[in-house]
Amino acid sequence: MSRSPIPLGRAEAAKTEASALARLWRQQRFRRIAIQAAFLAVVASVAAYFYANVVQGMRQLGLTFDYRFLHHTAGFAISEGIAYEPSDTYARAIWVGLVNTARVSLLGIALASLIGVVMGVARLSSNWLVRQMAAVYVEVFRNVPLLLQLLFWYSGVILKLPPVRQSIQLFDGVFLSQRGLYLPRLVAGESFLTWRWYCACALAAGLFVYALVRIRLRQLDRPGFPAAWAVPVTLAVATAGWLLVPSPPLELDHPVLGRFNFAGGAHVSPEFAAMLLGLSVYTGAFIAEVVRGGIQAVDKGQYEAARALGLKPWLVMYLVVLPQALRAIVPPLTNQYLNLAKNSSLAVAIGYPELFNVGTTAMNQTGQTLPVFVLMVAVYLALSLITSACMNWYNRRMAIER
Amino acid sequence: MKGDAQVPSTRITRAKEPSGQDYVRTPPGCPSPPDTDPRRLHGADRLVQNWLGAAWDWARRNFFNTWYNSILTVAILYLLYTSLRPALHWALTEARWEVIPANLQPLLIGTYPRSQGWRIWAIAHTLLLLSGLSAGAFGARVKRASAWTAVAAAFLFLLPLGPFSRSMIALGALLLTGGLWIGASRIRRRRWLFVAWFLSFPWTLFLMWGVRGSETLPRVETSWWGGLVLTLVLAVVGIAGSLPIGILLALGRRSDLPVISWCCTAFIEVVRGTPLVAVIFMAHLLVPVFLPDFRIDKVVRAMMGLTLFTSAYMAENVRGGLQSVPKGQYEAAYALGMNGTLTMLLVILPQALRSVIPSIIGQFISLFKDTSLVAIIGLLDLLGIARSVIANPAWLGLQVEVFLFAAFVYWSFSFTLSRSSRRIEQALGVGPKR
Numbered sequence: 001m002s003r004s005p006i007p008l009g010r011a012e013a014a015k016t017e018a019s020a021l022a023r024l025w026r027q028q029r030f031r032r033i034a035i036q037a038a039f040l041a042v043v044a045s046v047a048a049y050f051y052a053n054v055v056q057g058m059r060q061l062g063l064t065f066d067y068r069f070l071h072h073t074a075g076f077a078i079s080e081g082i083a084y085e086p087s088d089t090y091a092r093a094i095w096v097g098l099v100n101t102a103r104v105s106l107l108g109i110a111l112a113s114l115i116g117v118v119m120g121v122a123r124l125s126s127n128w129l130v131r132q133m134a135a136v137y138v139e140v141f142r143n144v145p146l147l148l149q150l151l152f153w154y155s156g157v158i159l160k161l162p163p164v165r166q167s168i169q170l171f172d173g174v175f176l177s178q179r180g181l182y183l184p185r186l187v188a189g190e191s192f193l194t195w196r197w198y199c200a201c202a203l204a205a206g207l208f209v210y211a212l213v214r215i216r217l218r219q220l221d222r223p224g225f226p227a228a229w230a231v232p233v234t235l236a237v238a239t240a241g242w243l244l245v246p247s248p249p250l251e252l253d254h255p256v257l258g259r260f261n262f263a264g265g266a267h268v269s270p271e272f273a274a275m276l277l278g279l280s281v282y283t284g285a286f287i288a289e290v291v292r293g294g295i296q297a298v299d300k301g302q303y304e305a306a307r308a309l310g311l312k313p314w315l316v317m318y319l320v321v322l323p324q325a326l327r328a329i330v331p332p333l334t335n336q337y338l339n340l341a342k343n344s345s346l347a348v349a350i351g352y353p354e355l356f357n358v359g360t361t362a363m364n365q366t367g368q369t370l371p372v373f374v375l376m377v378a379v380y381l382a383l384s385l386i387t388s389a390c391m392n393w394y395n396r397r398m399a400i401e402r
Numbered sequence: 403m404k405g406d407a408q409v410p411s412t413r414i415t416r417a418k419e420p421s422g423q424d425y426v427r428t429p430p431g432c433p434s435p436p437d438t439d440p441r442r443l444h445g446a447d448r449l450v451q452n453w454l455g456a457a458w459d460w461a462r463r464n465f466f467n468t469w470y471n472s473i474l475t476v477a478i479l480y481l482l483y484t485s486l487r488p489a490l491h492w493a494l495t496e497a498r499w500e501v502i503p504a505n506l507q508p509l510l511i512g513t514y515p516r517s518q519g520w521r522i523w524a525i526a527h528t529l530l531l532l533s534g535l536s537a538g539a540f541g542a543r544v545k546r547a548s549a550w551t552a553v554a555a556a557f558l559f560l561l562p563l564g565p566f567s568r569s570m571i572a573l574g575a576l577l578l579t580g581g582l583w584i585g586a587s588r589i590r591r592r593r594w595l596f597v598a599w600f601l602s603f604p605w606t607l608f609l610m611w612g613v614r615g616s617e618t619l620p621r622v623e624t625s626w627w628g629g630l631v632l633t634l635v636l637a638v639v640g641i642a643g644s645l646p647i648g649i650l651l652a653l654g655r656r657s658d659l660p661v662i663s664w665c666c667t668a669f670i671e672v673v674r675g676t677p678l679v680a681v682i683f684m685a686h687l688l689v690p691v692f693l694p695d696f697r698i699d700k701v702v703r704a705m706m707g708l709t710l711f712t713s714a715y716m717a718e719n720v721r722g723g724l725q726s727v728p729k730g731q732y733e734a735a736y737a738l739g740m741n742g743t744l745t746m747l748l749v750i751l752p753q754a755l756r757s758v759i760p761s762i763i764g765q766f767i768s769l770f771k772d773t774s775l776v777a778i779i780g781l782l783d784l785l786g787i788a789r790s791v792i793a794n795p796a797w798l799g800l801q802v803e804v805f806l807f808a809a810f811v812y813w814s815f816s817f818t819l820s821r822s823s824r825r826i827e828q829a830l831g832v833g834p835k836r
Contacts, residue, residue: 036661043665050692056793127471129478143767143816144809145774148785152809155792156801288612338675345677349778356679357682369687371678 097358116287195249198241206234512628536582648716
């Protein structure tokens with residue numbers, strides 16, 4: 001568009017009786033500036049028109065376009081998350097929502113990666129049954145809308161569990177019911193403070209061994225796993241500390257069924273459980289395809305060359321295949337992680353109080369639709385920019401050095 | 403498991419029979435072929451021996467080739483047994499499937515007037531004929547596809563439907579099968595199919611919406627649209643609307659005018675960073691505020707939101723297509739004396755769009771699933787109707803049955819589409835190469 005057509009010959013140009021404006025128009029520099037200015041004018045006037053309408057509409061409701069409402073008392077309850085009272089401000093409420101988003105997204109990413117890697121590898125298994133199971137999993141969960149899956153897990157599965165008085169006891173102290181999952185919780189015992197020092201020592205010893213083994217392996221120029229030495233050392237020191245202190249430093253706090261509900265222990269709400277399950281099972285299906293594609297992208301000759309060098313199968317995997325596969329896996333994996341974080345906003349349908357849910361409540365209560373919306377978009381944008389920055393850094397680190 | 407799953411066996415095993423009969427290299431852990439030479443057996447014995455031997459061989463190779471695979475096989479069989487048995491028992495005895503036929507009409511067409519149902523059938527038949535023609539032209543296995551069509555039609559016949567619906571289903575199946583055969587044998591130039599598909603979008607909307615004051619085709623306002631039809635219409639409108647916007651955004655992003663490029667990039671990145679629910683909510687709540695002089699229906703607002711959201715992703719797809727056009731094409735066009743606009747329209751875009759057809763189909767599949775989010779703002783698409791059926795006191799507590807049905811409908815559409823997109827990719831010779 002911006003490229004000029006064939007330039008007219010000088011004589012030809014002189015012949016045409018062009019007005020000053022037409023001559024100006026034929027100058028590329030001027031034309032570029034004019035087009036951009038016109039574009040900017042159109043965009044700005046549309047935006048101004050929208051903004052004027054918004055301000056007008058808000059004035060009719062007796063509101064102004066600003067963020068002062070963030071300091072007002074929210075007045076609504078949030079069912080779970082970090083400490084919060086209805087008497088806290090909107091800013092605090094939105095922060096609680098953001099923390100809940102981060103909680104479900106991070107756990108979901110961890111779980112989805114686990115499911116995805118296992119299923120992706122299973123799709124390449126030599127066992128027919130394993131292969132087909134993984135294929136069925138991927139094709140079923142990838143092709144059904146996430147919202148439907150969330151509603152299914154929430155109202156079709158979790159809310160259909162027995163009421164709290166007839167909870168299913170899965171293991172000792174683990175109860176499953178309509179109200180979610182109750183688990184034993186680790187609480188600090190009397191000698192926890194002393195044991196902390198042993199733990200610090202264990203960590204130091206582990207790091208020391210790790211560094212030592214790593215340096216030695218470097219010197220020998222051999223592949224190996226420093227962690228295989230460091231982790232047992234750490235565990236051994238920590239266990240020794242556990243045995244040496246007078247009483248167990250950590251104790252289990254079991255949930256106990258009271259008159260109406262469980263007391264004590266850790267609680268996973270049905271909403272959170274449905275979100276976590278739905279998000280990780282759905283995204284896991286996509287990650288499985290990413291992982292499968294990544295592994296298949298590694299040239300077959302690479303396996304054969306590694307085997308010909310006499311590497312054991314798991315070393316072939318760890319040293320040759322995975323580093324190459326990861327390079328093909330990481331960029332689409334980033335996309336999946338971002339999708340998962342954004343999809344956590346579907347929690348609004350089942351009532352898990354994450355950012356979007358809290359935001360819509362705040363919108364309804366204050367009438368500040370556009371300001372709250374702009375705030376939420378900014379937060380989501382920041383989240384995705386941070387994630388892609390991290391993954392880009394990782395990708396650069398993994399890139400082939402040429 | 404990892405090692406086993408990915409490392410193709412490269413160890414060369416010595417042939418078991420010294421006679422040199424065994425030419426095929428046997429993978430490690432795999433048993434040698436059965437000892438009995440089938441040539442020495444006769445008649446039925448020979449057949450059974452062959453068949454059994456092959457089956458046993460296959461089972462050994464696929465289930466029990468190593469000790470950990472054997473354990474895995476047994477564990478999975480046990481898991482399948484313990485989970486499938488109660489599930490099957492529930493599905494066959496306890497589940498109250500009667501909720502589906504009783505609500506089939508709202509689930510499929512929502513509150514669309516019953517007297518105008520033939521319009522939906524006309525749309526369905528147009529699309530079935532086009533699908534058949536395209537599938538045939540793109541090399542679907544005609545006989546197998548026809549068989550599947552027959553199975554699907556037979557399944558639909560089992561549902562308690564009236565004679566009109568049954569004859570319409572039969573006609574649809576006939577059109578699909580006929581399209582398959584004609585597409586496979588007659589269609590040489592597949593370009594017309596793409597044109598027909600793009601023309602089918604306005605045709606569909608025209609039939610759905612009708613003409614104000616017409617007797618034969620009265621206007622049906624969008625607020626009456628619902629069910630699966632609304633889901634499909636939303637997806638189709640989203641794709642059809644986002645394609646031109648996406649092309650403009652992609653061209654804008656690649657423009658060498660910095661202001662235009664920045665604006666387009668900012669728009670694309672902001673929309674891609676925002677969850678779709680937020681965009682739909684915004685369209686729902688803010689469009690009436692932005693444009694107070696117009697009364698825009700809920701369905702149209704949802705369409706606007708979906709189109710806006712999809713256009714950002716479409717722009718990225720198109721940009722990928724534009725990047726895949728070699729530079730020589732531009733140079734050749736300029737050498738022929740074309741200006742920038744002509745080059746784009748006649749040389750670059752046709753090539754770029756051809757290579758993004760598979761990703762447009764992928765976008766359509768994900769949009770088709772994502773339209774379910776309009777249920778959150780209270781639209782009665784397939785999922786919205788499913789939720790309202792569950793909320794009906796007459797059908798209390800049947801979440802699982804209704805959701806499973808809705809999931810099956812969504813699944814069959816997107817699974818079929820994703821399969822066909824793979825075929826189109828192969829037929830066009832574009833997309834990722836294996």
